[in-house]
Structure formats: C-alpha cells, structure tokens
Amino acid sequence: MLHNSHSLTRLVGELKKLPGIGEKSACRLAFHLLRSPANIIALAEALNEVKSRVRFCSVCFSITEDDPCAICRGNRDDSIICVVEEPQDVLAIERSGAFRGKYHVLHGVLSPLSGITPADLKIAQLLERVSNSSIKEVVIATNFSVEGEATAIYLTGLFRNHGVRVTRLAHGIPIGSDLEYIDSATMQRAVQGRSEV
Amino acid sequence: MLHNSHSLTRLVGELKKLPGIGEKSACRLAFHLLRSPANIIALAEALNEVKSRVRFCSVCFSITEDDPCAICRGNRDDSIICVVEEPQDVLAIERSGAFRGKYHVLHGVLSPLSGITPADLKIAQLLERVSNSSIKEVVIATNFSVEGEATAIYLTGLFRNHGVRVTRLAHGIPIGSDLEYIDSATMQRAVQGRSEV
Numbered sequence: 001m002l003h004n005s006h007s008l009t010r011l012v013g014e015l016k017k018l019p020g021i022g023e024k025s026a027c028r029l030a031f032h033l034l035r036s037p038a039n040i041i042a043l044a045e046a047l048n049e050v051k052s053r054v055r056f057c058s059v060c061f062s063i064t065e066d067d068p069c070a071i072c073r074g075n076r077d078d079s080i081i082c083v084v085e086e087p088q089d090v091l092a093i094e095r096s097g098a099f100r101g102k103y104h105v106l107h108g109v110l111s112p113l114s115g116i117t118p119a120d121l122k123i124a125q126l127l128e129r130v131s132n133s134s135i136k137e138v139v140i141a142t143n144f145s146v147e148g149e150a151t152a153i154y155l156t157g158l159f160r161n162h163g164v165r166v167t168r169l170a171h172g173i174p175i176g177s178d179l180e181y182i183d184s185a186t187m188q189r190a191v192q193g194r195s196e197v
Numbered sequence: 198m199l200h201n202s203h204s205l206t207r208l209v210g211e212l213k214k215l216p217g218i219g220e221k222s223a224c225r226l227a228f229h230l231l232r233s234p235a236n237i238i239a240l241a242e243a244l245n246e247v248k249s250r251v252r253f254c255s256v257c258f259s260i261t262e263d264d265p266c267a268i269c270r271g272n273r274d275d276s277i278i279c280v281v282e283e284p285q286d287v288l289a290i291e292r293s294g295a296f297r298g299k300y301h302v303l304h305g306v307l308s309p310l311s312g313i314t315p316a317d318l319k320i321a322q323l324l325e326r327v328s329n330s331s332i333k334e335v336v337i338a339t340n341f342s343v344e345g346e347a348t349a350i351y352l353t354g355l356f357r358n359h360g361v362r363v364t365r366l367a368h369g370i371p372i373g374s375d376l377e378y379i380d381s382a383t384m385q386r387a388v389q390g391r392s393e394v
Binding site (some may be wrong): 005006007008010011013014015017018019020024025027028029030031032033034037039040041042043044046047048049050051053054063064065086087088091 | 239248
C-alpha cells in the first residue's frame with residue numbers, strides 16, 4: 001500500500017522475506033531507514049561486502065573470509081572434530097570456550113519429509129576428513145530436535161567401523177534454570193545422565 | 198563475537214541499528230541472508246534504489262519519487278490541508294479513503310525536552326502554504342501523545358488569526374496508539390468526526 005513509491009514498496013518486500021519480519025515491521029524498518037540516509041548506505045554496503053567476502057571454508061564449511069578458516073588453520077586439537085548443523089552453531093560453541101578441537105558444518109539435518117538426504121549435507125566430506133586424518137573422536141552436536149537426533153543416529157552408524165570414538169553433547173538441565181520449570185523429557189535425560197561428584 | 202568474519206560483524210552491527218532488532222535477531226537475520234545470496238543482492242539493490250529515488254515532496258514534504266508528489270499534483274481538494282507528523286501517517290490516512298484534501302508533513306513534533314523547536318519542523322512552510330493559497334481548513338492530525346497534543350495546540354494558536362478553520366481528528370482513535378497502526382474504519386470515523394478547536 002505504499003502507492004506513491006515503487007522503490008519503497010520493493011524495499012518493504014525484500015525486508016518481509018527476512019525471518020520474523022511481517023508487513024508492518026518491514027514498513028517500520030523502511031521508514032526508519034528513510035530517515036537516516038547514512039544508515040541506508042551503510043547497510044547496503046555491509047550487505048554487498050558480506051556477499052563478496054564471506055564464503056564457506058573448504059575444509060569445515062563454516063563461514064570465513066579467508067579459506068581455510070582461522071579455526072582450521074589455527075593451532076587446535078586435530079584429533080577431535082565437532083559436527084554441527086549450521087555455521088552459527090560453531091559460534092555458540094566457541095563462545096563457551098570449552099572446545100579446543102576442530103569443526104565440521106553439515107549445512108542442515110536429514111529430513112526425509114523435506115527431501116533432505118545425506119547427499120544434500122556435507123557428510124561425504126566429513127567421512128573423507130575422518131578417513132584421511134588422525135581424528136580420534138567425533139562430537140555430534142546437532143540440535144536435540146527430531147531431525148537433529150535422526151542425523152546424530154545416522155552419523156553414529158556411519159562411524160561405527162571407522163575406529164573413532166563418537167560422542168554427543170550432554171543432555172541436562174541448563175545452568176541457572178529452576179528445576180520446577182524443567183520439561184519432563186529434559187529431566188529424564190538429566191536423571192539418566194547423572195554423574196559421580 | 199563473529200570473530201572469523203569482519204564483514205559479517207559489520208552487517209550485524211548495521212542490522213542492530215534498526216528499531217526492535219537486537220544482537221541475537223541481527224545475527225539471525227545475517228545468517229539467514231548468508232544462506233540466500235540472491236536475497237542479499239536484492240536487499241542491497243532495494244536499499245540503494247530507495248536511497249537514490251525516494252525524496253521528500255517540496256510542497257507537502259511527504260515521501261515521493263517524483264516532485265511534487267502524486268497527491269500534490271493530483272485532483273484533490275485544495276481548500277483543506279491535513280497536517281501530520283511523519284510520511285507514514287499520510288499513508289495511514291490515505292488507506293481510510295475518507296480524506297480528499299492535501300497533506301503537510303511536519304517531520305516530527307515539538308519536544309522541548311529533546312530540543313525540537315518550531316524551527317526544526319516544517320511549520321514555516323505550512324504557514325507559507327496557508328497564507329499563499331485558498332486553504333479554508335487545516336486538519337491537525339498529529340498523534341494524541343503529549344508532544345503531538347502540544348504541537349496541535351501550538352499550530353491552533355498560529356492559525357487563529359489566519360481566517361482558516363482549524364480542526365482536529367476526532368477522538369475515536371484509542372489514546373496512546375500510533376496513527377501508523379490504526380485500522381481504516383477507525384481512521385474513517387476520525388476523519389468524519391473532526392471537530393472545531
């Protein structure tokens with residue numbers, strides 16, 4: 001309904017494609033940008049820069065500007081590899097500072113209903129990395145969703161005869177949560193996975 | 198914390214400047230864009246197009262691609278002018294279809310606390326329009342906020358000796374709402390029920 005500006009209508013249309021942004025939010029963002037021309041230019045430039053500079057690492061398939069990425073080039077433990085769904089999962093694990101090995105990004109999870117098969121993920125490349133190097137442990141860090149769990153089970157099967165240890169991130173109660181509000185599935189896993197103190 | 202990509206960090210920084218978008222949303226949007234290169238280009242192009250094409254109408258200061266805007270050029274009632282805070286308010290009133298006159302966008306409201314005085318708004322230009330033309334009625338359609346009401350009172354005082362009728366959109370619009378988000382039916386009642394101040 002931005003009848004008097006085709007280009008503004010187009011911008012609203014593009015903003016609406018973003019996750020969590022509907023018609024009204026898109027309008028609001030567009031008018032906000034319109035009030036600050038410097039921000040429009042800066043955002044357009046940042047988008048173009050990301051488009052031209054950011055690529056996927058040819059080793060781990062995480063995002064990077066230099067190939068291979070800093071983690072693959074860096075002085076990290078070569079014997080342990082953490083398998084995640086998406087590049088942002090690498091950042092989440094890096095923020096914890098608890099993992100000193102390398103990563104492998106699958107770029108999705110197995111989902112037969114959506115037609116996503118092992119060939120659509122970076123699974124062949126993962127197998128190649130594990131076969132050709134000194135990797136001793138594969139930590140599967142897919143999400144705890146139905147698809148994530150299915151992918152974890154599939155990968156565990158693949159590595160069964162590769163002589164590597166396959167582990168999964170611990171299920172349990174998040175730090176800072178009240179026991180009272182923990183869902184029963186998480187509580188079940190927390191009880192099953194209890195450890196000696 | 199996107200340590201491995203300067204340009205992605207920059208994009209997240211730009212997205213965070215948008216209203217209602219924090220660090221996590223910005224990251225989510227950036228990674229979403231990263232997965233669809235075509236959308237990155239389309240959004241960057243739309244931004245550049247808006248920057249280069251959209252300007253303010255030299256008559257009413259609403260947004261337009263051609264100056265003067267379609268409403269100012271169009272076959273509308275020249276004797277009545279509706280004064281609004283922002284360009285998006287013009288769209289909100291146009292959607293109701295109840296107003297057939299012309300518009301004047303102030304680009305803000307009086308706000309002594311934020312240092313916004315009459316000189317910062319398009320008030321001189323409004324006075325000039327009213328003085329030099331056949332305008333018989335000024336409809337003040339600022340928001341029903343403290344600043345909007347103060348601006349309405351200020352404008353009413355200015356026009357007292359200009360021989361024009363000064364009206365205000367009817368209450369019927371819920372107090373505290375932004376004009377931008379009013380449904381068309383309520384907006385229609387508000388235009389029809391405008392009253393003498």
